[in-house]
Amino acid sequence: MKIIEPDEDQIRIIRSILSYQFDERVAEAFIKLPLKISMRLGKIRYVYLNGNRIMTLRPTDFGFTLSIEAGKIILENSDYPKYRVVVRDDVEYMGDVMGIDVIDSDQSIKPGDEVVIISNKGEIIGIGKAKVPGFMMKSMGKGEVVRFRKVLRNEKKS
Structure with missing residues (x-):
């Protein structure tokens, strides 16, 4: 897949999606970086930073899935607790986070x-997809509240 510099329209699309999915501050933080993209069927599919894929555009709902690096950029450019789930650090996380x-x-x-x-x-542990609303997460007990996409701690151990 060919990696290219995004043109003005593609930058506008990336900014719009990030503004909708997160907020304007996060979108601007990404746009200021030297991003590259690759296309699939004439549409943006992957976004790269320094040769590493940091976001994938989901064709089903036009939202970005994130890498650990993208998560770090979001943390640096948003106020606590925006876009975060804070969990105990005495648990070895694998596939999901439980409410407990x-x-x-x-x-x-x-x-x-x-x-x-x-x-x-x-410390960042990973990136995931919320399964329940944020206001319900602590009250879910042993129910799954976030499904991990990427887990940083497991990557360090391998």
Whole structure:
């Protein structure tokens, strides 16, 4: 797949999607970076930074799935607790986060939102997809509240 510089229209599309999915501050933070893209069927599919894929555009709902690096950019450019789920750091996370492990979460998270999972020490643990609203996460007990897409701690150990 050919990686290219985005033109003005493609940058506008990326900014619009990020503004809708997150907010204007996060969108501007990404747009200021030296992003590259690759296309599929004439549409943006992947977004790259320094040769690494940081976002994938889902064709089903036109939202971005995130890499760990994209999660770090979001954390640096948003105020606590936006887009975050804070969890206990004494648990080895694999495929999902249970409600019993949640310490805090962005109350405005909706099911299906991309979220950054961080420890109570502020360290990034992974990226995931919310399964329940943020305001319900702590009360879900042993129910799944976030499904991991990427887990940083497991990558370090391999």
